[in-house]
Amino acid sequence: MQSDATTTESFVGRPKTLAELRAAIASGQTKSADLAAEYYQRIEQKNPRLNVYLSLTKERALEQAARVDAAAAKGDPLGPLAGIPVGIKDVLVMKGAPATAGSKILKGYQPPYDATAVSRLEAAGAVLLGKLNCDEFAMGSSNENSAYGPVRNPVAPDRVPGGSSGGSAAAVAANMAVATLGTDTGGSIRQPASFCGVVGVLPTYGRVSRYGLIAFASSLDRIGPFAANVRDAATLLGAIAGHDPSDATSSPAPVPDYAAESDKPAEGLRIGVPAEYFGEGLDPEVRAAIESGIDSLRAAGCTIQPISLPTTKYAIPTYYLVATAEASANLARFDGVRYGYRSPSSATLSDMYRHSRDEGFGAEVKRRILLGTYALSAGYYDAYYLKAQQVRRLLAEEFLRAFAQVDAIVTPTSPIPPFKLGEKTGDPLAMYLADIYTVTASLAGISGVSVPCGATKAGLPVGMQVLASHLQEGTAFRVARAVEAAQGRG
Amino acid sequence: MTARVTVEDVERVAELANLELTPEESGTMLHDLNAILDHVAHLNELDTTGVTPLAQVGELSGAGGVSVLRSDERRPSLDRSLVMQQAPETDQAFFKVPKVIER
Numbered sequence: 001m002q003s004d005a006t007t008t009e010s011f012v013g014r015p016k017t018l019a020e021l022r023a024a025i026a027s028g029q030t031k032s033a034d035l036a037a038e039y040y041q042r043i044e045q046k047n048p049r050l051n052v053y054l055s056l057t058k059e060r061a062l063e064q065a066a067r068v069d070a071a072a073a074k075g076d077p078l079g080p081l082a083g084i085p086v087g088i089k090d091v092l093v094m095k096g097a098p099a100t101a102g103s104k105i106l107k108g109y110q111p112p113y114d115a116t117a118v119s120r121l122e123a124a125g126a127v128l129l130g131k132l133n134c135d136e137f138a139m140g141s142s143n144e145n146s147a148y149g150p151v152r153n154p155v156a157p158d159r160v161p162g163g164s165s166g167g168s169a170a171a172v173a174a175n176m177a178v179a180t181l182g183t184d185t186g187g188s189i190r191q192p193a194s195f196c197g198v199v200g201v202l203p204t205y206g207r208v209s210r211y212g213l214i215a216f217a218s219s220l221d222r223i224g225p226f227a228a229n230v231r232d233a234a235t236l237l238g239a240i241a242g243h244d245p246s247d248a249t250s251s252p253a254p255v256p257d258y259a260a261e262s263d264k265p266a267e268g269l270r271i272g273v274p275a276e277y278f279g280e281g282l283d284p285e286v287r288a289a290i291e292s293g294i295d296s297l298r299a300a301g302c303t304i305q306p307i308s309l310p311t312t313k314y315a316i317p318t319y320y321l322v323a324t325a326e327a328s329a330n331l332a333r334f335d336g337v338r339y340g341y342r343s344p345s346s347a348t349l350s351d352m353y354r355h356s357r358d359e360g361f362g363a364e365v366k367r368r369i370l371l372g373t374y375a376l377s378a379g380y381y382d383a384y385y386l387k388a389q390q391v392r393r394l395l396a397e398e399f400l401r402a403f404a405q406v407d408a409i410v411t412p413t414s415p416i417p418p419f420k421l422g423e424k425t426g427d428p429l430a431m432y433l434a435d436i437y438t439v440t441a442s443l444a445g446i447s448g449v450s451v452p453c454g455a456t457k458a459g460l461p462v463g464m465q466v467l468a469s470h471l472q473e474g475t476a477f478r479v480a481r482a483v484e485a486a487q488g489r490g
Numbered sequence: 491m492t493a494r495v496t497v498e499d500v501e502r503v504a505e506l507a508n509l510e511l512t513p514e515e516s517g518t519m520l521h522d523l524n525a526i527l528d529h530v531a532h533l534n535e536l537d538t539t540g541v542t543p544l545a546q547v548g549e550l551s552g553a554g555g556v557s558v559l560r561s562d563e564r565r566p567s568l569d570r571s572l573v574m575q576q577a578p579e580t581d582q583a584f585f586k587v588p589k590v591i592e593r
Contacts, residue, residue, distance in 0.1 A: 112572040205547045219546055245560040249548055317530040328507060335508070337585050342578035349590045354510040366509055367522055370500065373507040374523065387533055389543030394536070396550055429525045445547025470552050 015175050018084055018232040022125075025083035026072055032065040032083030036127050039085040043129070043176050050152045052167045052176055054090050056130035057097045061085070064127045079125030081239055086121055087177035089168045090131040091138050091214045092223065094118050101214045102136040102146040102164075105360025106340040115212020116247070117181055117223045117240045124239035129177055132167030136362045137331065138183055138216045140164045141191060141431050142424065145364045150421060155197055155461055159418040162192030165226070169196040172226045179227040179236050183213060185220045186319050187413075187438025190450035193226055194413035194463025197452045199233045199480065200226045204470045205445035206251040208237075209244030217326035218249075220319075220442050229489060230451060230480045234258035237473065253471055261474030266482035267301030269475065272406035276312040277437055282415045289454035289462040290412045296486030297410070297479065307402050307409070311395045312440055318395065319439035320432055321375050321388035328372030334360065367428060396444040403446075403469040408479045411437050413450040413463035437465060447473045451480035452487060495523045 016024070024030035040058060047053050068083040093099045093111035100106045114122075122128060135145040143151045143166025151166040153159040154174035161170040165182030169192035172180055182189045184202045193200025201224040208223045215221060225236035238258045244250045273294060278287060298304050336342035336356030343355030361369070375384035402409060416434060424431050441448050446469055453464035464483055468476035500520050504511050511519065544550070571582065579586040 109576060112568055112576070248559055249546065251548075311536075314533055314536055317533050320526065321530060332508070336578060337587055338573075339576040340578075346588055349587050350508075352588050353508045357508055358510040361509070363515075363518075366511070366515070367519060369507050369509060370503050370519055371523060371526060374495070374499070374503045377503060377506060384530065386543055387538060389545055390538035390541040391533055391536055393541055393544035394538070396544060396547060400550065400552075428522050429529060432526070433529075445550065470547075470550070 015178075015228060017229060018081070018178055018227065018235055021084060021178060022078070022080070022082055025068065026078050028072055030083075032068040032072070032127060033062060035083060036061050036065045036085055036129070039129055039177065046174050046176055049157065050154060050170055050174060051133055051149050052151055052170045052174065053087065053130045054100060054133050054148055054167070055098050057094065057128055060096060061127045061129055064122060068125055068127070079123065079239075080235055081121060082125030084126050084178050085129050086126040086236075087129050087132045087168065087171045087180040088118060089134050089165050089180065089182045091134060091183055092118055092181060093212045093214070094128065094131065097131055099131070099214065100148065101138070102134045102148060103360065103362065103365070104147045104341060105334045105356070109340045113212065116209040116244045118212065120240045121181070121236075126239070132165075132171055132180060134167055135164035136365050137214065137327070138164040138185055138188055139327070139364050139368055141187070141435055142419070143167070143192070144421065144425055145362055147362055152421070153196060153418050155459070156418060159420055159460070160195065162195035162414070162418065164188040165192050165200075168226050169193050169198055169200065172196070172198040172228055179225055179232055181223060181240070182226055184222050184224055184442065185216050186323060186442045187435050189224045189226065190413050190438050190448060190463070190465055191435070193450040195418040195461060197455075197461030198226055198228055199230050199452070200224065200450045201233050201237055201473070202441060202448040203237055203241060203473060204251070204447040206249050207241050207447070207471065207473070209247040209250045211244055211246035215330040217323040218330060219326060220323055230449065230477055230484050231259055231262050233449070234262040234477045251471070256474055258473060258477060262477035262481050264474075264478050265301070266297065266478045268303075269408060269479060270303045270305060270406040271297055271479065272305050272307035272402055272409040274307050274309040274312070274402075274409060274411060276309050277411035281433075281436070282412060283417060285456040286412050286415065286417060286462050289456070290410070290464055293453040293464045293483050293486070294410060297482055300482040300486070302479070302482070305406055307406060309398055309402060309440070311391070311398050312436070314391050315395060315440045315443060316433060316436055318388045318391045319435070319443055320371070321384050322392060322443070324368045324372030325375050325385050326372070328369045328376060331365065331369055336360070364428070392443045395440060399440070399444045399446055400469070407468070407475050409467040410479065411465045411467070413437060413465040417456050417460035417462060441467050446470055447476055449476045449480040451483050452489060453483055454487065495520060495527060
């Protein structure tokens, strides 16, 4: 790292947007290498307290920054993310960096390849700073299940950042990256975005290739961006979306210019407000913030319509059966044979499997493997797994019917504001129940955004969830931009 | 579907999943699984007779299309030495594991 941060534009007040930074890099006013150095300096200063990054990839980042600077100096065409410092959730593999998935069982694993989302970011010019902390195998809603310690919420460091992509959300909130990638299986992008006061995007299932993502629940897992504002997040999604021959579930649908889509006014859009997301269990201050956000959408020229999604109350049990069943199968591969942790002293192969898994997995991962194995076991398959898949169809069809009447649906992202570290770790079911507003879109495969929408009296961030139908991310971005504008952000 | 899980069930499932639980862990898991399954029992309220299970959202109309398979062509895979570098124990050609068969 060749220079100190004072040589670049310092971040006074609002950090620069991605487009502003890219323009400064393209013109040579800011060197990508200096920007990366500035971010590494901030990481060094803040990480001991916040525990956001698990590892840094300085060599790779500075090589990429040098390439971008050389291209800018020559006047060569630059990618949409040229020189932008980006962090990666540590469930995505990146060649040359450890991949832990927040678990001890992958300790020491250095994957020999890049995830498609990672290589696409780099092809678009992004400078990849390092790997971000998360709940073990992305299982959790508070980041307290990481084997490497919890992330602290930069807005309120005695509180959780949300999970499982807690590091990805906190990195953006603390300006330890301009943008990040996270993953969302039941709310793991949207809920931490809400808790940390940043924007998080749930792309349609299949919109972003899952190749190189350490799998949790394959029919639900999605990769999506975090950023400080909607337009930056839309720009990132444009860079990572699109068909990939390495993921048979990735959609062949063309990728729109999401940033341009987000520039379109929200005026005239029909917004559904489902009664089921404003009932018992919703914190009154969260409710007030969301209702005020809905008022601002009305003021922006949207039509607000009450709607009903009655199957919502069955979403949590459905989600936890489907997700744990798939997890129990996916996590069978961690057995101490090919990579990661192997228990040192086992006389037989079978003992080695058991000891490695017992010592390598944390309590929440074991709980979910057991629940999933139970739901798939002989005699219970029809009553649990099959039943859940049937309810999943009812939930998805209910959303499709709603989207015949409205363009987008708005709800709170989480029923509660960020809670204190340790406050909910003793009651797994209570932690699951708090995912009520996010698991529905996960099961239906539809798209969504969590956008900052006010705060509680104590200053804790509140996020609004904007849902749109399959492949309609552009509509969700337009609505989120209007909410953001009303907050004086973005 | 409202059957209570017993400690024997927990141990059986743990064995199926290749997990070894301490007696203390088994007790905690027993409590948690029953609490979760009691909540799951609400699904019984819904009549799902004749509803086709949904395994993949790609099959829904407008959801981006069903799985697209790539053409079946030979292509290089990862170099063996790169893969073996990650193995806990290897002779560079194979993964080494404790003895499977006594002789």
